[in-house]
Amino acid sequence: MFVTHLECSRCGVTYEPERLHQLCAACGAPLLVRYDLAKLRGSLNKDRWVQRPANLWRYHELLPLREPEHAVSLGEVITPLLPLTRLGNALGFSRLFLKDEGLNPGGTFKSRGAAVGVSKAKELGIQKFAMPTNGNAGAAWALYAAKAGIEALIVMPADAPVIPRGECSIAGARLYLVDGLISDAGKIVASLVNDQGFMDASTLKEPYRIEGKKTMGLEIAEQLGWELPDVILYPTGGGVGLIGIYKALIELRELGWIGEKFPRLVAVQAEGCAPIVKAWQEGKAASEFWENAKTIAFGITVPKALGDFLVLDALYKTAGCAVAVSDADIIASQGQLARTEGLFVCPEGAATLAAAKSLLATGWIRPEERVVLLNTGTGLKYPETVRSTPPVLAPGESPPAGGK
């Protein structure tokens, strides 16, 4: 293991790595895992890396497990980075890609965080955790917890999509709904952590989930032959994936595997819940709680993210931006991806296409740039976003000729 310590993302206080820490005891900010990159720079060969089994554990030197054999795995894969040639040409992009996280176990990128987070929790001897969720993270953590033999208590909003509920239940998690938002679920979890000794598995309140999400950045770099794209668009709720991708790039740069120039990172939010966009427009270092948050892209309905300042820092440092898109544009983009590229993506993923189109229109993205859309999950988990009212035939009856 190459972990040297944990470090507060705000005040820099350090912590020893081999016991559970949640937020910084000094200032309450998230902790980040630090590695001995100088030592790794001498010993790790990136050409050998690509010959390892095709899953996120190939990056184990940059992951926090003491022993790679402690990995709790549900069969993670390297998710595809797909060229969207036809759609790109139609829209005026010459090099548009989509990283399809829908192929993870459970159908979303949340599995990456859960794979690493639950594996490390198990290695640390944790027996139970509690977490608030908009659905998919809870489902992923519940399933990995089942595999690990750890108890999971999950709290999600009552109007979250129903499929992740079923995943939590069938995995044997203790599941509760709350008549409110993920912020209300978070308060309930905080009380459980104080009163009943659960580990707090909330976004960024344990330092390992981000390490799992980081592998998206490692994969994108590897899949593009260590030539980074110009722009990466990421649907931003809690923002851990964006923070993770940025952390991955910094680590790769310290390893000397990539150059100095980073992609411009774009935080995509829905107009109905856009606290990061507002803060970015105002040039602020942190966001404010977004009142009456509501969007079809439920996974990014996060009114105030604990890691907002890290997201904004990544946007400022990479000369990126933050963009809000409407639910109507999200649904239109979802349909466009399916009809022209055969990809049924989740609304959050579709939001990145909507944002890319608007940034191309304003000239912020140039047609010749290499652009990566990050689709965080499969549309299968959001069947309610598709209207399907096919005609019903009697046996023996034929559809009309022609059509389409």
Added chain:
Amino acid sequence: MFVTHLECSRCGVTYEPERLHQLCAACGAPLLVRYDLAKLRGSLNKDRWVQRPANLWRYHELLPLREPEHAVSLGEVITPLLPLTRLGNALGFSRLFLKDEGLNPGGTFKSRGAAVGVSKAKELGIQKFAMPTNGNAGAAWALYAAKAGIEALIVMPADAPVIPRGECSIAGARLYLVDGLISDAGKIVASLVNDQGFMDASTLKEPYRIEGKKTMGLEIAEQLGWELPDVILYPTGGGVGLIGIYKALIELRELGWIGEKFPRLVAVQAEGCAPIVKAWQEGKAASEFWENAKTIAFGITVPKALGDFLVLDALYKTAGCAVAVSDADIIASQGQLARTEGLFVCPEGAATLAAAKSLLATGWIRPEERVVLLNTGTGLKYPETVRSTPPVLAPGESPPAGGK
């Protein structure tokens, strides 16, 4: 390309490969793709094979495309072969594995058939196809067709699971429901093929889908280091996967990459639709139409499979068997896989665990044997199979202490 010809699976009549053929013109049986395996034996190195990109196209010498670049891809992966250590130990298996096809694009193994079938259709210049489906195959073909720019007309039973309907619709397919079974959908498609010039993409009525399914067998062999398992259990509706796996093994044997001893292949069906089981029990070469077919495992509700004689032949030749399981055992097995292994599988996949348990109990499977369960898809597409009725909390309210 190493394809030499197409060959009738029943009467042996041969056809030239580079134009569309459906069933054998002489006897009406399915056609199989034949390769110049003698030539490949000299030129193909299996150790180099494993270094190629981790998707089914690594096997392109054993696939029917003239040009590998013609592949229509949605980002296929090599699906994981997971050791079920904890569940296996609990049940008395020492080496139980699950091949998880839920990680394919669209969440099911149907993507393999669609990837190869649609790619070859496009290479042959096909502009439109029609197909009957129980849902998932239609969804997969609709999405690959969208990517390929081919028109898809899909007919499925009105009581098929709803999620694949949405996939067909968002992909822009022409979708019809029929108030009946897949056999009724098949009759409607047959009339369209005759009257309106559609390619018939029904199971086994075009020779290429099976080539895609075959890659499951290639992957299992490769993932086990070319040491085949003792038993493979496969949920059997149309049976193309089982026929494909058997075909893969025969081809690998001719290449000299595996030994003479094949795994015993097991066709798993539901008690509510078990024509292959009945035929196998009676020692027959073909099945009879199963009246009033009904099971929760909708994907294997196929009352009479066109390739039944090929499935039965594979069972007889490998000293395999056919087993029917109840819907109650399917649901119980689905829950067991989730709670102990963190895997949310489809009912069809769960049926293979139910069957394995019953075959272990009768002694047909011995505890020390290497057993592979083939899970054909993710449980995400069958949310109705999970009961989830979590308690609802008010904001600020806490769940009770203790209890799981």
